[in-house]
Amino acid sequence: MEKAISQKDVAKIIGVSTATVSNAFNRPDQLSTELRQRVLSECAKLGYSGPHFAARSLRSGRSDVVCVMLSDTLSYSFSDPMANLLLEGISDVLAENQKQMLLMSSTISSDAQIRAETLPDGFIFYGTPRGSSFDRILSLGKPCVTVDFTYKNLPSLNVDNYGACCELAKAAIRDKNDLVAVIGMRFLTASIVKRLSKQDMSLPSKEITWSRLLGFKAGASDKGVDIVSDNIIHLHRNKPKEAEIAARLLLMQEQRPNLILCMSDVIALAVCRVAQQLNLRIPEDLRVTGFDDIEEARHAKEGLTTVFQNGIEKGREAATMLLEGVTEHRKVPVELRLRGTH
Amino acid sequence: MEKAISQKDVAKIIGVSTATVSNAFNRPDQLSTELRQRVLSECAKLGYSGPHFAARSLRSGRSDVVCVMLSDTLSYSFSDPMANLLLEGISDVLAENQKQMLLMSSTISSDAQIRAETLPDGFIFYGTPRGSSFDRILSLGKPCVTVDFTYKNLPSLNVDNYGACCELAKAAIRDKNDLVAVIGMRFLTASIVKRLSKQDMSLPSKEITWSRLLGFKAGASDKGVDIVSDNIIHLHRNKPKEAEIAARLLLMQEQRPNLILCMSDVIALAVCRVAQQLNLRIPEDLRVTGFDDIEEARHAKEGLTTVFQNGIEKGREAATMLLEGVTEHRKVPVELRLRGTH
DNA sequence: CGGTATCGCTTAAACGATTTAGACGAAATA
DNA sequence: TATTTCGTCTAAATCGTTTAAGCGATACCG
Numbered sequence: 001m002e003k004a005i006s007q008k009d010v011a012k013i014i015g016v017s018t019a020t021v022s023n024a025f026n027r028p029d030q031l032s033t034e035l036r037q038r039v040l041s042e043c044a045k046l047g048y049s050g051p052h053f054a055a056r057s058l059r060s061g062r063s064d065v066v067c068v069m070l071s072d073t074l075s076y077s078f079s080d081p082m083a084n085l086l087l088e089g090i091s092d093v094l095a096e097n098q099k100q101m102l103l104m105s106s107t108i109s110s111d112a113q114i115r116a117e118t119l120p121d122g123f124i125f126y127g128t129p130r131g132s133s134f135d136r137i138l139s140l141g142k143p144c145v146t147v148d149f150t151y152k153n154l155p156s157l158n159v160d161n162y163g164a165c166c167e168l169a170k171a172a173i174r175d176k177n178d179l180v181a182v183i184g185m186r187f188l189t190a191s192i193v194k195r196l197s198k199q200d201m202s203l204p205s206k207e208i209t210w211s212r213l214l215g216f217k218a219g220a221s222d223k224g225v226d227i228v229s230d231n232i233i234h235l236h237r238n239k240p241k242e243a244e245i246a247a248r249l250l251l252m253q254e255q256r257p258n259l260i261l262c263m264s265d266v267i268a269l270a271v272c273r274v275a276q277q278l279n280l281r282i283p284e285d286l287r288v289t290g291f292d293d294i295e296e297a298r299h300a301k302e303g304l305t306t307v308f309q310n311g312i313e314k315g316r317e318a319a320t321m322l323l324e325g326v327t328e329h330r331k332v333p334v335e336l337r338l339r340g341t342h
Numbered sequence: 343m344e345k346a347i348s349q350k351d352v353a354k355i356i357g358v359s360t361a362t363v364s365n366a367f368n369r370p371d372q373l374s375t376e377l378r379q380r381v382l383s384e385c386a387k388l389g390y391s392g393p394h395f396a397a398r399s400l401r402s403g404r405s406d407v408v409c410v411m412l413s414d415t416l417s418y419s420f421s422d423p424m425a426n427l428l429l430e431g432i433s434d435v436l437a438e439n440q441k442q443m444l445l446m447s448s449t450i451s452s453d454a455q456i457r458a459e460t461l462p463d464g465f466i467f468y469g470t471p472r473g474s475s476f477d478r479i480l481s482l483g484k485p486c487v488t489v490d491f492t493y494k495n496l497p498s499l500n501v502d503n504y505g506a507c508c509e510l511a512k513a514a515i516r517d518k519n520d521l522v523a524v525i526g527m528r529f530l531t532a533s534i535v536k537r538l539s540k541q542d543m544s545l546p547s548k549e550i551t552w553s554r555l556l557g558f559k560a561g562a563s564d565k566g567v568d569i570v571s572d573n574i575i576h577l578h579r580n581k582p583k584e585a586e587i588a589a590r591l592l593l594m595q596e597q598r599p600n601l602i603l604c605m606s607d608v609i610a611l612a613v614c615r616v617a618q619q620l621n622l623r624i625p626e627d628l629r630v631t632g633f634d635d636i637e638e639a640r641h642a643k644e645g646l647t648t649v650f651q652n653g654i655e656k657g658r659e660a661a662t663m664l665l666e667g668v669t670e671h672r673k674v675p676v677e678l679r680l681r682g683t684h
Numbered sequence: 685c686g687g688t689a690t691c692g693c694t695t696a697a698a699c700g701a702t703t704t705a706g707a708c709g710a711a712a713t714a
Numbered sequence: 715t716a717t718t719t720c721g722t723c724t725a726a727a728t729c730g731t732t733t734a735a736g737c738g739a740t741a742c743c744g
Binding site for chain 2: 004047049050051052053054055056057058063064065073074075078079084085087088091094095098099100101102103104108110111112113114115116117118119136139140141
């Protein structure tokens with residue numbers, strides 16, 4: 001495997017300067033059309049596919065790569081419906097703007113990843129990062145946008161979690177006799193499915209789940225209902241399996257809740273499945289609400305009552321904010337979708 | 343945003359040469375422990391997080407980045423169970439070996455992507471690439487491994503599709519009176535769900551689906567059964583929705599098949615759902631087989647009869663082959679899993 | 685004690701491109 | 715005819731590293 005041909009080589013062969021070859025690739029306005037065509041076709045013939053990435057990036061001080069830093073492992077993020085949509089939106093906008101997307105997970109911090117962190121021109125953080133990458137990257141002084149969380153005055157893209165959940169709770173709760181439970185992810189750092197304790201409730205956290213919880217509680221309170229900590233379940237991750245465990249925990253206890261407010265559709269659909277297994281009718285015996293309005297939510301038999309947010313659009317917006325250098329905090333619109341499960 | 347601090351700057355401030363700073367980061371054995379510690383801590387203090395990626399990569403001729411080229415769009419690949427597992431395996435091995443993973447889709451060929459193609463040290467192609475990237479990348483002369491397809495004598499990782507499908511068909515077909523259908527993806531370039539025609543059957547294709555089809559036909563033939571082209575359905579993608587359409591197509595026709603051999607579990611599970619909707623009992627009225635043995639296959643009520651392949655291990659193997667410079671063709675083991683649906 | 689490893693660090697030459705200032709000839713203007 | 719302008723192209727500096735080679739000083743060996 002001989003060394004690849006370089007710009008200098010092709011320049012010499014064609015009989016022009018390297019600047020001309022460079023311009024042929026990067027600044028068409030700098031040379032005559034004929035010469036450009038000639039250079040380009042010669043390059044193709046010689047097997048020179050374009051400027052060497054590292055050299056170009058070193059000299060120009062720009063890589064045209066944007067990093068998306070995921071707060072979870074890659075394989076988990078890929079399988080999460082909202083993360084998937086977000087990535088789709090981001091990658092669309094990046095492709096439209098001639099940027100390359102680099103995916104990283106803040107759960108990893110290999111040397112390779114730390115080194116690669118100096119590569120991108122900008123970062124999109126999706127969810128609060130876990131490791132030490134955040135500080136390191138911020139100290140690079142490159143543009144950043146945070147999604148679904150905020151940090152100081154970094155530009156951020158968020159959802160009005162509190163408001164949406166408050167409205168949803170108000171719509172879903174019928175009267176003060178309802179026994180209301182909540183299933184959400186990542187209230188705590190615990191990596192198991194567990195009930196919250198009274199002390200947990202006093203934790204001050206910036207995670208979106210707490211805004212949602214506070215929204216639920218405010219809406220419930222408005223209807224004269226208190227959601228007790230015992231009926232609030234923490235999941236480590238937004239996964240069906242964990243949600244099913246949580247659903248069983250709640251539905252098999254003595255005082256069975258008749259309304260479960262879930263912080264995602266993935267959870268809500270899992271609750272529906274468990275309810276079916278336990279021969280509970282929805283919504284007669286048990287009402288359920290979700291969040292996100294993913295595709296499956298619309299296809300469910302009863303039609304899941306939930307809050308819609310447009311994942312792809314959210315991704316597009318985040319990427320656009322980064323590319324346009326927006327510095328403000330923005331919110332994506334959400335919309336109550338009242339269907340059959342409440 | 344002032345320009346970031348460089349190795350030269352910190353070297354001058356600390357009072358050592360740049361080589362020493364470089365060695366502190368890259369070759370601990372080249373300097374005394376004390377000096378290394380001092381350099382590292384000074385760097386941290388000064389906000390120098392490590393070598394500039396592009397410069398390092400230019401000079402060393404190595405980026406420690408491996409590209410995984412997906413034959414489909416990112417969002418589709420992420421949601422496909424086997425692709426997801428493969429990526430998990432690959433990213434594990436890469437992380438263990440201090441490499442960074444860069445995901446690309448051959449469906450895109452933006453300038454940004456073409457430029458970025460010169461960055462990685464090696465490539466893993468998962469599935470036959472669609473665009474022009476393949477030739478371009480091969481001409482770079484960098485190490486490549488192909489997964490689930492072969493190209494000339496590039497090192498490849500594959501499955502014995504023919505053998506497995508032949509065995510599966512033999513196990514699933516009871517006698518010559520069985521009416522057997524097949525649902526698979528990407529026999530053709532068509533992007534719609536359609537039946538194959540007689541002419542289609544003479545297409546010589548290297549796609550894995552054809553090996554599987556030939557395996558099925560061989561197994562069927564062994565049992566005295568012929569699978570007619572009308573009963574072979576092409577899907578554009580391995581997606582539940584498409585599979586459901588195909589299942590309806592087959593199950594609502596006059597001569598309803600009583601065995602459907604599916605080229606993936608995703609398809610098979612979709613067929614099961616449709617069968618349930620049509621009040622067909624499995625396996626009494628309809629038998630179904632899959633391929634892959636994904637998690638859902640094991641959780642299905644009847645237990646899906648299928649062929650197991652270990653996606654994570656396959657990813658690990660592919661990455662290992664690339665890193666170790668293996669040049670041969672390899673196969674991953676598969677295993678018949680005869681359960682309740684056949 | 686002279687010669688040779690070894691250690692710990694520095695010097696300086698690449699790596700392959702981009703970019704700026706300027707050279708050059710031809711055409712336009714005065 | 716002399717000067718300016720314009721469109722093209724070139725020469726040379728530069729980006730921030732890595733790495734082979736080199737260099738004094740100390741340690742080791744026969």
